[in-house]
Each structure stands twice: as structure tokens, then as C-alpha cells.
Amino acid sequence: MLTREDHKTYAQILREELTPAFGCTEPIALAYCAAKAREVLGQMPTEVIIEASGNIIKNVKSVIVPNTGGMKGIPAAAAAGIVAGDSKACLEVIAKVTPEEQKEIAEYLNNVPFSVKAMEDGDKLDIRVTVKAKENSAVVRVSKHHTDIVYIARNGEVMLNEQDDCECAQKLAESQAAAAEQRADRSRLSIEGIVEYAKTADLSTVSDLLNRQVEYNYNIAQVGVKEDWGANVGSVLLDTYGEDVRTKARAYAAAGSDARMSGCELPVVINSGSGNQGITVSVPVIIYAKEYHKSDEELLRALLVSNLIAIHIKTGIGPLSAFCGAVSAGCAAGCAIAFLLGGGIDEVAHTLVNSIAITSGIICDGAKPSCAAKIASSVDAGILGYEMYRHGQQFYGEDGIVSKGVENTIRNICRIGAEGMNGTDEEIIKIMTHCD
Template identity: 30%
Template sequence: MNILKEVLKYQVYPAMGCTEPVSVALCAAYAAKELGEPIARADFKLDAGTYKNGMGVRIPNTDGEKGNLLAGAMGIVLAQPELNMQILGGADKQTVAKAKELLQAHRVHMEVAPDVHGFYIEAELTGLSGKTAKCIIAGSHTEVVFLAQGQNVKINQLPLENNTQQANEFKASLKKATLKELLDAADNADEEDLAYIKKGVEMNLKAAELGQALQKVGFYIKELVRKKLLQMDLISSTKILTACAADARMDGQAVAVMSSGESGNQGVVTILVPWKVGKEMEVDEKTILKSIALSHLLNGYVKVFTGELAPICGCAIAAGVGASAAIVYQQRGKCVPAVTLSINNIISDIGGMLCDGAKSGCALKVVSSTDAAIRAAYMAIHDYGITEVEGFVGKTAEETIRNLGSISSIGMRQVDPMIVDIMQEKCRQ
């Protein structure tokens, strides 16, 4: 198995809008296409992480409207699952108006699925004639594990173990990989891989350019520079770049970005940080693109231990690990000790950052990740870093990441339900 090609195929793809509500829309679209008639009722069940991530983020092509519920209704109206993770790009004002009619008529309902661990979206539709259709996406944002119209079942991979999809084969391989093997995989990226990675760079730079016009996080970092409270150096310019791209996404701008680990904001950090740093440091482009390949691999590697939607912030920690290691690769090549130090440094620094859902504030976390990734890499390049004598850092990068995964998946198991309770209480008020 070529692990890089598998990661690029399944975890690195164009997505318009926050990937959780987009996946809700996609699940709804599959069910709606099977139903083939107007709905009388739609019932959605989401895992806590997906529910959390879609509550406060703006939806593309809606003039700033927010939420999973609207995204699900739009997916029903569109009924075009073939658009995959760019499904909301097919929406217009008429789509949004029809979706809002469904919400105003109280035909769309959504709840957190009980006792579900891992990525899970279920959409069950009932038509005006009484006909039903059901779709379940689980394990990843695009993987349909169940699809049926009434008793006519087209896809059935149930029962799911613990209500989640079994790990894909490439994820099992990724989880067993060593840092050296991931470095080798990135170093051996072929021209097809590099061309696809370059496409992601171009997409994310376009999103950053669009975000420049918004008076959000990127704007205020530029204001700090203008007022001479910050210098316009490599770190500031990279933070502005990544912040503006995240600003555009979280604002619901109709622009696709190349995701990483099935997350758009992770794609922003994973791709743009090593790209910008590499260009500023005059690294040759092929090496930069290979470093981004490593960034994608490590982002995915962290997430097989922490979970798809973890209580900790993926766009800061998992993507930050990838970006930091990529910068070290640009300067030191396949030096396992140096890359290990960079990973230990950034996890020791921001490893406890919480995820409280997708929203405008994600750009702040992207900025923190950008800053931490560059700082961690610089120290590691010069052979300084946090070692196993401190905190939960392990003897190897693999051990540190496994420790982080245990803290996230076991130690913080009650964090997501608690955050969802807080968010739901705010909605009730």
C-alpha cells in the first residue's frame, strides 16, 4: 500500500464550507435522492462532535446563515450527492428559501445520537406519500455505510462496531506507521502526488486572498503590524495568510479549500504554513511540496489516535504537528531526531487546546497553531526540544502522539457532551 496516495485520496479533497455541516447536507442529499418526493419530515442524528462543529459556523451561499439544521435542509432540497463535499456550492437563493420553508414548517429535526463515539450522521426522511428513505454516513465525512428506500436496501455495512465505521484499511496502516516510514513516504512522492498537492496550495491561497477583504482575525493582525505592535516578518505574514483563509471559510464564503484529514481548517494550516515558510526561506518548490506531503501524513496520523472529531482542536494540534514537521523537513531532510523534537515541542505547547465547534474563532486557533508550529520547528532545527522527562511527552514522536490520543479519547471523554450541553443551553436562552 502507498500510504501517501491513500491519504491524499481519502483525506485530502476540495470542500466548500465547514466539513461537518457539509457532510450533514451530503447525507441528506443521498436520502432525498432515494426518496424522490417532497418530505413531510426529516430526522437527523449526529455524533456530539459533528453536532458541536455545525452549531455556530456560517453556511456558504446563505448570506451568513448558520447551523447543521439549515445545511441538512439544503441537502434535502438539492438532492445532488454527486457534488460530494462541494454540494453547498450548488445552492442559490431559491435553494435557501425552500430550505427555510422546511425549517419554518418544523419538518426538520436534529438531535445528538446517544452512545455514539466517532463520526456519525443519520438522515431519515419521510415523504408526503408516507414513503421513507434513510442514509448513514459514518467513519469519515463521505463514507455511506447505509442507504435505503423503504425496504429496498442499496448499501448495508451495519451493524457498525460501537455505532461507528470500522477503520479504513489505510487508517489501520497509518496507525502502525513509524515516523521514519512517513518521512520516507513523503520523500518518495511522485509527480502525480506533487501536482495534486500544488493544486491544494493554489486553492488555499485563493481562499486567503478572499479573506483579506474581511474585517476579521487576519485584518486585526494586519492592524497590529500597521500600528507597529508587531513586525511584518515571516511569522506575522504567515499568520495573516492562514488567518485570512480560515476567516473566509468560517464566514461562509463560497470558496472551496483543499482539506487535510477531512477538515478545511486543518488543510489551511497543513498546506499554507509550510508553503509560506518554504517560499520565504527560498526552499526549492519540489522540497516544499514534499514537505506538505509529510504535513498531510502527520495530520492524518495524529487523528487516528485522537479521533476524527476530538475534544482537542485538530486545526491547531494535528495540523500544527504536520506543519511543524514539514518546516524541519525543508531544512534538515529526513532527520528523525529533529522532526521528533518539533512534534514534541508543539504538542507540549498547545496540546490541550479545546475544540468548541467550528466558528469565526477558529481563525484565532489557526493563528496560534501557525505561530507555535514555526517556533517549534525553529527550535528543533537547532536540536532543541522538549524530551520525555517532561509531562506526557514520550521518548519518540509516536509515543507522544499515542499519549495525546489517550488523553483526548479517554481522559477527555466527557468534554464534548459538556460543551454541547453549554451550547444547547445558550440556544434555549
């Protein structure tokens, strides 16, 4: 049984995770880092050097940066942050770029030398931006989380550095330790606890987060269906298979991703640091709620299930991996649909195990239009996992990576995503960067 402290922790996790973002979070993190570097420099840079981890390169290489007039890639993201970014806005750093500033971004890219290098050490999520102008220089580093600045220097003078023994580093370490203590303990999450929380939570503590998620993410999904974005996976699904609820759930989630990957200038509410995962955990559940005329309260409680299950899984995998995040999000959406339609802990647990067993082999090869198709497949697996249980069918322990007990199966998936696929990740990055 959940305690009052558990309820408080679950609500805090949602408040930390369900934040708005404008554009794919990896290029936006790069824009954020570059915007901060320009601010530290105190003038417009005349040279920009970008060092990034393989996973950042992978996730920025092929995605359009919003508010740039259709440009994609690492220099475009950095230029947008330098010319028009507001670091105080965090993951909405380039949300308010004007048409005039878009032109300035293009001109800046044409006139200023940019160099991009792979970072040999550091975290899977790691960015270091060095900017120079005449005799001045500034360096800013973001690591582990999309907006966590761990190093700042100007003209060689270190202002923040978590690894040095200087006084400022000690202060930073102390502040980070305090922040870690304030950060909700995700180890308290469990499938049983999540289902109980969804049934009993005081919605007034999280309804603002969930309602914003419904508004933002369903809005971009509708735009994705109605307009021409990316590979138009959502439209293809609807044209091919019709508009039954299962097809619409897949199609609208895919369409939201296609729009977002192709530079649609609308915000989304993210989950586990990812807008695509935020769309995937929410849009299919919204579609089912509309189809079955569920109340607003029933929808919000179901969204507690999908959001927290996705966070529970991704906590063990990490924000960036060769394991496609759409898988955990799509499976979580299937669990939320099971809950929405009257299911309890048994339906949710079996839905999750069944769906994970189906789609756990999908790889992440960066942010780009094919993410939409992977989302459609993952949502389909989530729904199939639920339908299997409804028909008295399931995958059993010792069937491949499935173990007896949902938490044991989750641990297996986390082990694969966080450790087992490191070699796969390296090969994917080599292929994408043409390194033999």
C-alpha cells in the same frame, strides 16, 4: 528504510485524505446525508427529522453553511442538501447552488417542519436523517466518516444496513471489508518514514494532489486577509505585529479559516477530514516557501511532511474529539517548515515534540470563528518548537506528557485525545446545547 510498498502506501494515504471540500465538513456531511435521503424518498420532503451525535451538533451549530445566503446551523445544512444538493459530489454536495436555489432553501426552511435530536448511541461522527412526504418516508445514516453511508431504508424496507443479517447487509459488509482492505494502512506511518518519504518520493504520483492543495488553500487564505470574514484574526495579526514571515504564516492560515467558517464560497483541500486542518498544514508552509524563495519541488516535499504527520497523529485520535485538530496540524506545519529550511529527522522530531508540549491543551468547542485564533496559536507553537531546537533547547522525556522518543509522545497525545478527553467533550456539548 522505506520499501516500494511503503512508498505506494504513503501515496495512497495522501490520495485518500487530500480531497476537496466545499464548506466546513460537518455541515457538509449533514447536507450530503440529507441530499441522499431526498433522493431515496424520490420527492421533496414535507417533514425532516435530524438525529446527530454530540460532536456533529457541536461542529454544525455555529458555522455558516456556504451557498445559503449566510444561514448557519443544522436545519440550514439539511435544507441546502435537500433543495439543491447533489450527493454524487460528496463533500462538494452544495458547491453548485444557484441564486434561485438559495431563495428556495430559505423558503423551504420557513415552510417545512424540521426537528433536531441528539443521538444517544453510535459513533462520535453520526448522522441520521429521516424525511417524509405523505405516506412515504426514507432514512439515511452516515457514520464514522463524513461520506460513509451505513444505512438506507424507504417506507420501512431496508436497502442497506451493516448491522442486520439480511442479504443486503451481508453484501454491504462484504463491500465494506473490501474497501477496508483497499484503504491504505495508516499504521505504516512513522515520523522517520515520513521524512524519508518526503526526501525520496516520486512527486509525479502525488503532485496533482499537492498542487491543488496549494492553489485552493492559499487562494482562500488570500481572500480571508483581503476581505471581511468572521473575527478577522489574520488581519488583526498583520496590523498588530507587521508582516514578517512568522506573523504572515499565522495570519494567512487564520484568515483562511475565518473565511471558511463564515461561509466563503471557495473550496479547500482537507486533511484528516477537516478543511481547517488542511489549511493549517499547508498555508504556513507556502508562506515560508515564498519568503525563502524555495522551488516548487522543495515546497511539495515539505507539504508531504506536514500532511502525513497530521494524518499520523489524527489517525490515533479520530476525526472528532475534544482535542483541537488545529494543534496536530499546526505542529505538523512547524515540522514541514523545519524540513523546508534544511532540517532532517532530528529537527522534525524535536520540533514536533516541542510544539505538542506547548499547545496540547487546546479544546475543540465546535466550528466557528475562534478556530482561526486557535490555528494561529498552533502554527506559532509549531514554529516556536523549531526555533527552540535551533537554539539548542528542547523538552525532555518525563516532562509532563512528553515521553522519550517522538512516537511515544504521539501515542500519549492520541491517548489523551481519543480517551482522556471524552468527559471534557461531554461537558462541552452540554454547555453548547444548554443541557445541565
